[in-house]
Amino acid sequence: MSGDINLTLKVWRQAGPKAKGKLESYKVVANEHMSFLEMLDVLNEQLISEKQEPITFEHDCREGICGSCSMVINGQPHGPQTGTTACQLHMRHYKDGETIVVEPFRATAFPVLKDLSVDRSAFDRVIQAGGYVSVNTGQAVDGNSIPIEKDLSLKAFDSATCIGCGACVAACPNGSAMLFTSAKVSHLGLLPQGKVEGVSRVKGMVAQMDKEGFGMCSNIGACEAECPKEISIDNIARMNREYTGAMLGSE
Amino acid sequence: MKLNSNIPEAGSLEEKWTKYKSKMNLVAPNNKRRIDVIVVGTGLAGASAAATMGELGYNVKCFSFHDSPRRAHSIAAQGGINAAKNYQNDGDSVYRLFYDTIKGGDYRSREANVHRLAEVSVDIIDQCVAQGVPFAREYGGLLENRSFGGVQVSRTFYARGQTGQQLLIGAYQALSRQISTGQVEMYNRHEMLDLVKIDGKARGIVTRNLISGKIESHAAHCVVLATGGYGNVFYLSTNAMGCNVSAGWRAVRRGALMANPCYTQIHPTCIPVSGEYQSKLTLMSESLRNDGRVWVPKKVEDAQAIQQGKKTGLDIPEEDRDYYLERRYPAFGNLVPRDVASRAAKVACDEGKGVSPTGLAVYLDFTDAAIRYGKAKAHSMNLGSSADYKKLGQEVIAAKYGNLFQMYEKISGENPYEFPMKIFPAVHYTMGGIWVDYNLQTNVPGLFCLGEANFSDHGANRLGASALMQGLADGYFVIPYTIGTFLSDEIRTPQFSTDLPEFAAAEKAVKERLSMLINIKGDQSVESFHRRLGKIMWEYCGMSRSAEGLTKGRDLIRELRAEFYKDVFIPGSVDEYNTELEKAARVADFLELGEVMMVDALDRNESCGGHFREEFRSPEGEAMRDDENYTYVAAWEWADDGNHVLHKEELEFKNVELKTRSYK
Ligand SMILES: Cc1cc2nc3c(=O)[nH]c(=O)nc-3n(C[C@H](O)[C@H](O)[C@H](O)COP(=O)(O)OP(=O)(O)OC[C@H]3O[C@@H](n4cnc5c(N)ncnc54)[C@H](O)[C@@H]3O)c2cc1C
Ligand code: SF4
Ligand code: FES
Numbered sequence: 001m002s003g004d005i006n007l008t009l010k011v012w013r014q015a016g017p018k019a020k021g022k023l024e025s026y027k028v029v030a031n032e033h034m035s036f037l038e039m040l041d042v043l044n045e046q047l048i049s050e051k052q053e054p055i056t057f058e059h060d061c062r063e064g065i066c067g068s069c070s071m072v073i074n075g076q077p078h079g080p081q082t083g084t085t086a087c088q089l090h091m092r093h094y095k096d097g098e099t100i101v102v103e104p105f106r107a108t109a110f111p112v113l114k115d116l117s118v119d120r121s122a123f124d125r126v127i128q129a130g131g132y133v134s135v136n137t138g139q140a141v142d143g144n145s146i147p148i149e150k151d152l153s154l155k156a157f158d159s160a161t162c163i164g165c166g167a168c169v170a171a172c173p174n175g176s177a178m179l180f181t182s183a184k185v186s187h188l189g190l191l192p193q194g195k196v197e198g199v200s201r202v203k204g205m206v207a208q209m210d211k212e213g214f215g216m217c218s219n220i221g222a223c224e225a226e227c228p229k230e231i232s233i234d235n236i237a238r239m240n241r242e243y244t245g246a247m248l249g250s251e
Numbered sequence: 252m253k254l255n256s257n258i259p260e261a262g263s264l265e266e267k268w269t270k271y272k273s274k275m276n277l278v279a280p281n282n283k284r285r286i287d288v289i290v291v292g293t294g295l296a297g298a299s300a301a302a303t304m305g306e307l308g309y310n311v312k313c314f315s316f317h318d319s320p321r322r323a324h325s326i327a328a329q330g331g332i333n334a335a336k337n338y339q340n341d342g343d344s345v346y347r348l349f350y351d352t353i354k355g356g357d358y359r360s361r362e363a364n365v366h367r368l369a370e371v372s373v374d375i376i377d378q379c380v381a382q383g384v385p386f387a388r389e390y391g392g393l394l395e396n397r398s399f400g401g402v403q404v405s406r407t408f409y410a411r412g413q414t415g416q417q418l419l420i421g422a423y424q425a426l427s428r429q430i431s432t433g434q435v436e437m438y439n440r441h442e443m444l445d446l447v448k449i450d451g452k453a454r455g456i457v458t459r460n461l462i463s464g465k466i467e468s469h470a471a472h473c474v475v476l477a478t479g480g481y482g483n484v485f486y487l488s489t490n491a492m493g494c495n496v497s498a499g500w501r502a503v504r505r506g507a508l509m510a511n512p513c514y515t516q517i518h519p520t521c522i523p524v525s526g527e528y529q530s531k532l533t534l535m536s537e538s539l540r541n542d543g544r545v546w547v548p549k550k551v552e553d554a555q556a557i558q559q560g561k562k563t564g565l566d567i568p569e570e571d572r573d574y575y576l577e578r579r580y581p582a583f584g585n586l587v588p589r590d591v592a593s594r595a596a597k598v599a600c601d602e603g604k605g606v607s608p609t610g611l612a613v614y615l616d617f618t619d620a621a622i623r624y625g626k627a628k629a630h631s632m633n634l635g636s637s638a639d640y641k642k643l644g645q646e647v648i649a650a651k652y653g654n655l656f657q658m659y660e661k662i663s664g665e666n667p668y669e670f671p672m673k674i675f676p677a678v679h680y681t682m683g684g685i686w687v688d689y690n691l692q693t694n695v696p697g698l699f700c701l702g703e704a705n706f707s708d709h710g711a712n713r714l715g716a717s718a719l720m721q722g723l724a725d726g727y728f729v730i731p732y733t734i735g736t737f738l739s740d741e742i743r744t745p746q747f748s749t750d751l752p753e754f755a756a757a758e759k760a761v762k763e764r765l766s767m768l769i770n771i772k773g774d775q776s777v778e779s780f781h782r783r784l785g786k787i788m789w790e791y792c793g794m795s796r797s798a799e800g801l802t803k804g805r806d807l808i809r810e811l812r813a814e815f816y817k818d819v820f821i822p823g824s825v826d827e828y829n830t831e832l833e834k835a836a837r838v839a840d841f842l843e844l845g846e847v848m849m850v851d852a853l854d855r856n857e858s859c860g861g862h863f864r865e866e867f868r869s870p871e872g873e874a875m876r877d878d879e880n881y882t883y884v885a886a887w888e889w890a891d892d893g894n895h896v897l898h899k900e901e902l903e904f905k906n907v908e909l910k911t912r913s914y915k
Contacts, residue, residue: 016828033525035662041530041778048776048831053822056830058318060491062531063658065416066322088661113462114828121439124319128431132424133383137303137727138374140381144338147392157385157410160417164321187383194383 003032008099032092057116064088067163072103077167085228105170122212130204131184160187168223174215179223182239199246254900257688258363268367276739283308287471293320296702297477298422299726305429316442321423324491328415329536331407332719334372343404356710357860371728382421399715401588453698464826468754470747473697480681480703486785488678489534495837508886510686510706513852518679519592523612532677537715542620547604554604564671583914593676616671682709686886690733701725711860773818797865805849812842
């Protein structure tokens with residue numbers, strides 16, 4: 001078929017959290033119009049037809065918004081395209097005869113469950129530690145009672161677009177979750193509705209982040225480079241300021 | 252079985268909800284502490300319901316098959332959420348939103364439910380703003396709106412092309428807050444595989460832990476399903492890959508009813524199919540129809556040249572383009588409702604005027620909008636008439652729809668700023684769902700259903716930006732009250748133990764079903780069956796249907812189902828992380844649902860909304876309803892022998908006059 005490309009895939013196979021994993025090689029014929037995950041579907045169908053176990057990987061929306069897909073492609077979380085999740089990556093970026101290495105996100109706080117699937121529930125617990133506005137249903141005032149400057153609102157929006165995928169953690173040599181956490185701290189901290197709880201939020205979320213075993217931030221910037229939503233590293237600086245302020249205030 | 256909609260008697264349409272709320276039985280705070288509620292699903296409907304009921308003091312147990320509540324399919328909604336705020340002062344009102352929704356739904360929904368929806372819509376926006384949802388704003392700092400199809404006012408609130416994401420994150424954060432206080436216990440990666448009834452009332456569920464494979468029981472005083480739509484019965488749809496009908500279908504197998512299953516929404520603006528390996532379709536938000544003009548070439552020769560790659564849309568001069576929506580529906584133009592726009596695209600492609608290699612695509616063109624915006628911008632910047640309007644305007648377009656254009660380019664590999672977008676209709680939303688009354692309670696006492704999973708508010712066709720509204724209305728503002736109508740009689744009922752024999756029996760049935768599936772050990776993959784089912788559904792129960800086709804489709808599904816139980820192959824075992832087993836159980840349920848959809852479509856001898864029967868159309872090709880005979884909700888009871896039983900709920904229109912829908 002026109003547009004077909006022959007590939008060798010080296011995929012991380014690991015039966016369970018405690019099992020030892022290793023890279024296995026597979027041959028697959030992809031088409032340039034396929035997405036990367038559709039190429040994995042083709043490989044999985046091939047494996048199933050040979051009565052073998054397919055590769056377990058997480059995915060759902062396949063539109064770059066749910067944050068489910070999580071794999072390292074040739075050493076890069078979500079693969080080579082900037083601002084692109086693995087599910088939005090298309091095979092037209094690969095050439096016939098190429099070898100592609102596919103591995104799970106690796107970080108202490110994200111243990112492997114099976115093959116390419118990892119446990120990212122630590123992110124939920126970081127949010128539970130303060131990543132919200134404490135307002136019960138029905139308590140709200142009219143939506144237009146507090147005007148918010150358009151630019152400020154857009155800035156908050158940019159931080160709020162984080163999809164919780166964890167690529168930032170996987171990209172960081174220290175396995176730090178600073179980009180993810182700071183995006184939430186900034187999203188809420190920039191808005192008048194969220195500012196009120198700023199101090200307790202940043203303290204709570206940072207403490208939980210440490211508890212989950214995420215590493216320290218040493219300003220390498222790999223997180224920003226690999227983030228599929230192009231969340232800016234400025235969020236980290238902003239959170240650090242908030243955090244320092246909060247700790248000073250509490251003394 | 253007599254279906255009682257339980258619409259409150261007291262008050263006019265406008266007063267019903269307020270009066271009902273102020274009179275209904277409530278559960279006192281000290282009693283709420285002793286009551287357990289199970290919520291299945293953490294999309295907009297489930298997350299908002301679980302969070303709000305947690306805030307009220309119920310003990311909530313919440314379930315999702317996803318690894319985090321934030322990944323529910325609601326996250327993918329793009330365009331916006333409606334609310335009758337009338338912030339634009341363009342004549343909007345609660346009544347107008349109510350009326351538009353009833354009309355948009357082709358007069359096949361309940362007046363009282365829809366009016367309540369319109370009433371609470373305004374509270375949703377306030378709540379979301381308070382949670383920190385960064386809606387689009389004007390320069391003055393106030394909330395901005397845009398228009399969606401089927402209406403003549405601007406009442407859609409949005410957050411760029413990521414409205415669902417922002418609303419779900421708001422609800423997820425509210426839920427996270429309740430999880431942190433212990434008021435909600437969250438069970439991620441747990442799939443509900445059965446409903447447990449005790450003395451006829453819903454009292455729990457059986458789940459499978461998707462990591463360990465363990466089958467577990469969970470008991471409560473009542474069960475709320477908010478498990479989303481079943482569009483994936485068509486295999487290809489805009490829904491996320493994991494969307495399925497199983498929670499609802501298992502409830503149907505325990506006596507709940509499936510209402511109007513044939514009402515499927517086919518969305519007119521999706522990226523066309525590119526090949527056989529295609530796993531899903533991508534929506535291009537309806538908001539694009541605010542600025543994009545839909546067209547095909549007037550001449551079949553031009554279309555053929557485009558199909559063969561000899562011409563592009565840019566080569567077709569203005570006078571040879573047919574802006575068919577503007578021509579056929581001058582009053583609404585490109586903003587006609589979805590069902591109308593989809594069928595018109597089908598007609599154009601059936602005439603051989605499609606503009607992709609497969610002939611199954613039409614253009615959505617932003618050139619005129621770019622020039623219009625460019626002129627306005629040049630004027631405000633005093634650039635004079637020498638300015639490059641198109642380029643200036645493209646910047647405006649990019650600011651409005653940038654992420655959608657980017658998504659289009661990533662998938663199609665074509666630059667939509669340069670070439671007109673190519674779009675084609677795709678399955679998008681299911682108006683049908685579990686039958687519920689005004690309280691959102693099913694015919695099984697103690698079983699409630701919210702969001703896309705129920706059938707309640709959209710009739711035969713849903714208007715854009717109304718699903719998010721309904722999900723959040725149900726979860727934040729309806730169920731927290733109406734659940735009291737059931738629970739107020741249960742305050743003396745002690746907590747249920749999962750040691751009861753009903754749980755053991757349900758667990759046993761689930762285990763037997765899964766081991767039966769895995770032991771078939773046939774030769775064909777689950778995916779291959781799902782694809783074949785999808786093709787049957789699309790061919791015979793898709794954009795246009797006929798009695799002959801539906802009868803054939805029903806038979807084909809029965810054959811496919813028999814083959815599935817003989818020849819499906821599921822690798823691995825039941826007690827491990829096994830995605831093929833998960834899919835197999837879901838596809839097995841789709842194979843039953845699909846049959847009931849065919850049966851429902853066959854029963855409905857009229858065309859209405861998303862249900863278009865070839866036998867029932869006007870000479871101009873427009874849908875023809877039969878109000879005399881079909882103004883009812885068709886609620887189906889499953890029967891193993893294939894004689895599914897129809898229960899009718901007659902719809903009464905006391906406030907709105909039934910009219911032929913016209914967008915001309
Ligand atoms: C691409 C796209 C764009 C859209 N854009 C818009 C828009 O702009 N405006 C609009 O109003 N509507 C839009 N819609 C429709 C809207 O997004 C959905 O109808 C709505 O979000 C459904 O919400 P929900 O809460 O009912 O279900 P979902 O968000 O689908 O959530 C279902 C939940 O149930 C859980 N679940 C399901 N089954 C089980 C089970 N057996 N066991 C355990 N958990 C289970 C899932 O894990 C999930 O948490 C769009 C839809 C699509 C596909
Ligand atoms: S900050 Fe970026 S990389 Fe990190 S979780 Fe959010 S979207 Fe993913
Ligand atoms: S599958 Fe949803 S972001 Fe990739």
